[in-house]
Amino acid sequence: QKEVEQNSGPLSVPEGAIASLNCTYSDRVSQSFFWYRQYSGKSPELIMSIYSNGDKEDGRFTAQLNKASQYVSLLIRDSQPSDSATYLCAPLRDYKLSFGAGTTVTVRA
Amino acid sequence: DGGITQSPKYLFRKEGQNVTLSCEQNLNHDAMYWYRQDPGQGLRLIYYSQIVNDFQKGDIAEGYSVSREKKESFPLTVTSAQKNPTAFYLCASSSAGGTNYGYTFGSGTRLTVV
Numbered sequence: 001q002k003e004v005e006q007n008s009g010p011l012s013v014p015e016g017a018i019a020s021l022n023c024t025y026s027d028r029v030s031q032s033f034f035w036y037r038q039y040s041g042k043s044p045e046l047i048m049s050i051y052s053n054g055d056k057e058d059g060r061f062t063a064q065l066n067k068a069s070q071y072v073s074l075l076i077r078d079s080q081p082s083d084s085a086t087y088l089c090a091p092l093r094d095y096k097l098s099f100g101a102g103t104t105v106t107v108r109a
Numbered sequence: 110d111g112g113i114t115q116s117p118k119y120l121f122r123k124e125g126q127n128v129t130l131s132c133e134q135n136l137n138h139d140a141m142y143w144y145r146q147d148p149g150q151g152l153r154l155i156y157y158s159q160i161v162n163d164f165q166k167g168d169i170a171e172g173y174s175v176s177r178e179k180k181e182s183f184p185l186t187v188t189s190a191q192k193n194p195t196a197f198y199l200c201a202s203s204s205a206g207g208t209n210y211g212y213t214f215g216s217g218t219r220l221t222v223v
Contacts, residue, residue, distance in 0.1 A: 004151065034211040043199055043214040044152075088151065090211070095140060095159065095203075096167070097212060099151035 003027060004100035006089050012106045019076040021103045023089030026070065030091035033065060033072045038086045038102065047087075048074060079107045111136045115200050115215035121223045122187065122194060130185045130218045132200035139204060141183035142212065145169065146197040155198075158183055187220065195222050 006023045013019045025033075032051050036044035050056045050063040050072065062075040072091075076083055086102040113134040122128045134141065140159050144152040154167030158177040172191025177183055183202075187194045197219050201212035 008149075032211075036211075043217045045214070046211045049211055092211075096142075096154060096157060097152075098154075099144075101149065101151040 002100075003098045004089055004091060006087075006100035006103045008101060009104040010106050011103055012108060013079050015079060015081060015107055015109050017079050019079050019083065019105050019107070021074045021076075021087050021089075021105070023072045023074075023100055024070055025072070025089075025091045025098075027091065027093055027098075028067075028070065030093045032092040033063070034090045034092065034097065035061075035063060035074045036088040036090060036099075037083075038088060040085075044088055076105070079105075081107050081109055083107050113200060113202055113213055113215035115198075115218050117218060118216065120218055120220045122220060123223060125189045127186055127188050128220070130187070130198055130200075130220070132183045132185065132215060133181055134183075134202045134213075134215075135181060136202055136204070136213060137180075138202035138213070139180070140202060141177070142201045142203075143167075143173075143175065143183070143185045144199045144201065146199060152199060155185065194220055196220060 035048040037047050038044040048063045050065045056063045060077045064073045084107050086104045088102045089100040090097040116131045142157040143155040156175040158164035174186045199217045200215040203212045
């Protein structure tokens with residue numbers, strides 16, 4: 001079993017719709033969780049972090065965490081063409097981030 | 110402006126050659142990391158350092174070496190023992206063990222074997 005599993009996509013959504021990205025992790029010790037966005041050929045940039053069970057909202061992004069189910073998700077509301085990228089889920093354990101392979105999102109106009 | 114600088118942006122290596130990738134940060138971060146990314150795959154940890162003059166192997170350290178003589182610098186050497194070095198290499202740094210703020214990444218070095 002991989003440490004971090006994400007749907008590879010591609011996930012295609014129309015402009016203005018909600019994009020829903022899922023991530024499961026195997027290590028129950030992980031306490032902090034991060035979502036990174038990576039444009040093609042570029043380095044990852046941090047967009048969200050979440051540490052407690054429940055929802056955390058930041059602008060058009062909402063992260064959801066359920067530690068009992070070892071599940072974290074990211075919702076992108078009012079999707080824009082500029083949201084087209086690969087989204088990486090990254091749990092933190094022992095000061096090290098583990099990364100999933102990412103979900104590629106394409107927002108079509 | 111604070112940030113992480115990686116150089117060069119593109120690097121070509123001949124068979125049997127060692128090459129060194131540079132990573133410099135002015136964020137005053139204690140921890141620094143090297144990751145490798147292959148097409149369609151997630152980032153895999155090569156080496157990391159929590160403090161000057163100390164570093165630990167990550168998941169795929171074979172064929173790589175690092176040093177941490179200064180807080181600001183964490184160079185990565187890809188040795189001839191690394192049989193498949195073509196990849197996108199990312200350097201990152203963090204404060205407080207990355208617990209609250211995650212990592213800040215450099216712009217990456219794309220290494221190609223010719």
